[in-house]
Amino acid sequence: MRTKSAWLKYQGDYDDIFRVAEEYKRFISNCKTERECVKEAVLRAEKLGFCAWEKVLASGKKLQPGDKFYVNQDQKAIALFVIGKEPLEKGINILGAHIDSPRLDLKSNPLYQDGEMALLDTHYYGGIKKYQWVTLPLAMHGVVVKKDGTVLSICIGEEEEDPVLGVNDLLVHLAQEQLKRNAATVVEGEDLDLTVGNIPLDEEPDGIKKNILNILERKYNITEEDFLSSELVLVPAGKARDFGLDNSMIMAYGHDDKVCSYASLQAIFNATNPVKTTCCLLVDKEEVGSYGASSMHSHFFLHVLSEMCHLNGQDSYLGMRRCLKNSHMLSCDVNSCYDPLYAASMEKKNASYLGHGVVFNKFTGSRGKNGSSEASAEYASKIRSLMDDFSISYQFSELGRVDLGGGGTIAYIMADENVQVIDSGIPVLSMHAPWEVISKVDLYEAVRAYQVFLEHC
Ligand code: MN
Ligand code: MN
Numbered sequence: 001m002r003t004k005s006a007w008l009k010y011q012g013d014y015d016d017i018f019r020v021a022e023e024y025k026r027f028i029s030n031c032k033t034e035r036e037c038v039k040e041a042v043l044r045a046e047k048l049g050f051c052a053w054e055k056v057l058a059s060g061k062k063l064q065p066g067d068k069f070y071v072n073q074d075q076k077a078i079a080l081f082v083i084g085k086e087p088l089e090k091g092i093n094i095l096g097a098h099i100d101s102p103r104l105d106l107k108s109n110p111l112y113q114d115g116e117m118a119l120l121d122t123h124y125y126g127g128i129k130k131y132q133w134v135t136l137p138l139a140m141h142g143v144v145v146k147k148d149g150t151v152l153s154i155c156i157g158e159e160e161e162d163p164v165l166g167v168n169d170l171l172v173h174l175a176q177e178q179l180k181r182n183a184a185t186v187v188e189g190e191d192l193d194l195t196v197g198n199i200p201l202d203e204e205p206d207g208i209k210k211n212i213l214n215i216l217e218r219k220y221n222i223t224e225e226d227f228l229s230s231e232l233v234l235v236p237a238g239k240a241r242d243f244g245l246d247n248s249m250i251m252a253y254g255h256d257d258k259v260c261s262y263a264s265l266q267a268i269f270n271a272t273n274p275v276k277t278t279c280c281l282l283v284d285k286e287e288v289g290s291y292g293a294s295s296m297h298s299h300f301f302l303h304v305l306s307e308m309c310h311l312n313g314q315d316s317y318l319g320m321r322r323c324l325k326n327s328h329m330l331s332c333d334v335n336s337c338y339d340p341l342y343a344a345s346m347e348k349k350n351a352s353y354l355g356h357g358v359v360f361n362k363f364t365g366s367r368g369k370n371g372s373s374e375a376s377a378e379y380a381s382k383i384r385s386l387m388d389d390f391s392i393s394y395q396f397s398e399l400g401r402v403d404l405g406g407g408g409t410i411a412y413i414m415a416d417e418n419v420q421v422i423d424s425g426i427p428v429l430s431m432h433a434p435w436e437v438i439s440k441v442d443l444y445e446a447v448r449a450y451q452v453f454l455e456h457c
Helices: 015-030 034-047 053-059 205-219 224-229 255-270 300-311 315-326 341-345 379-391 411-415 440-456
Strands: 067-075 079-081 092-098 103-114 117-125 139-147 151-156 192-196 230-236 241-243 249-252 277-283 327-333 360-361 394-396 420-425 435-438
Touching: 015 249, 015 255, 015 394, 015 440, 034 067, 034 079, 034 139, 034 255, 034 277, 034 394, 053 192, 053 300, 067 300, 079 092, 092 255, 092 440, 103 139, 117 205, 151 277, 192 205, 192 327, 249 440, 255 277, 255 327, 255 420, 255 435, 255 440, 277 341, 300 315, 327 411, 327 440, 360 379, 360 435, 360 440, 379 394, 379 420, 379 440, 411 420, 420 440, 435 440
Parallel strands: 092 277, 092 327, 327 420, 360 394
Antiparallel strands: 067 079, 079 277, 103 117, 103 230, 117 192, 139 151, 139 230, 241 249, 249 435, 360 420
16 A cells, blocks of 8 residues: 655644654663663653652552553663553553663673773674674763662763774775675674773783773772673764754664654653553563563563552452453554665565654564564554544555564563554664664654554554
């Protein structure tokens, strides 16, 4: 089915679209890690009167329509709720997205000296084309937890006067052998080490490393042992920028999946008086399989739901199960986007197009829909009628050509819990590259679509 550019609908009146884009650019420029996203979500939620879950729980009071609260899971995932007029048993409307993005993580013992340089060794996180991560200005974000539990927040490389770090590449003059290698191995994972220093403290063989350790201690209060209890990650340094001569697009690090996370957050804030209880769930670890306490596989979400049912006097297990059975979810994650430079990887009728609005994927998976929970035709019908009722620009698509690859999202995890789930997101160019591109109008349509879903599904 042919879809139209969503830009046409606004007939030159783009003020709102560009305003939302500016707010998103500020968000994504400051929130590059899952911890930074949670921190920002908490800040914004509290300003709007959302209460910390611990306080709700401690009060022991029955949840009332209009109650708003957030659950902070280990500073790396967050669930925000607005209680609706209908009882929980009637189900809730959930927007689920992920706030982790591909990057380089420091190893536990990262620092060494070689060839008159100090270097930091990394282990990449998520699916990357390794050759894209060399000779880029990188910033170090994260936390170091001292032995006494003190948490130090680190962010080096984002301010104008900060140094940046980076991974070297072999000069082209000597690269004849390297360039014959296949693209997956042209830069090896073990060679993604950062150059971080050149000044020796003394004439000892590890003088440069010692100097770096001195700086770390003096400037940041970090010792070499402290790396053992740290989460330090390297991400492309710098802010999101307008992209294109018509300023229609945004280039940023981590659109996957912070753009859907942002749209979901915005939607739950906009939907102020919902009929059903609404939830915005932002999880971690999607890019590495959704394992662990802050991921979608974590039982923290079901635990909270169970406590909510309990507060409302329902038997918590059965109450929770009834609630899930009647719940609907959009698994909000970015989609591929038709790119004329790589037309052969797409199937034109079923590709999503830049600027054609929010994307729905009835199924994901690879090699014959493997791993996909696939939304039912009934649920797809409900969604498309909702989108049409509110004049939202949307497109139904697949990731790419059959048997070329594929991918999954968090959809199947909640589908397994008996929730109706469909994938929905924003088309992204150069997905998983250090700098990804989206269209501003797609972000705008997603915010609207997600609010409509929360209020009317
Ligand atoms: Mn994603
Ligand atoms: Mn991804």
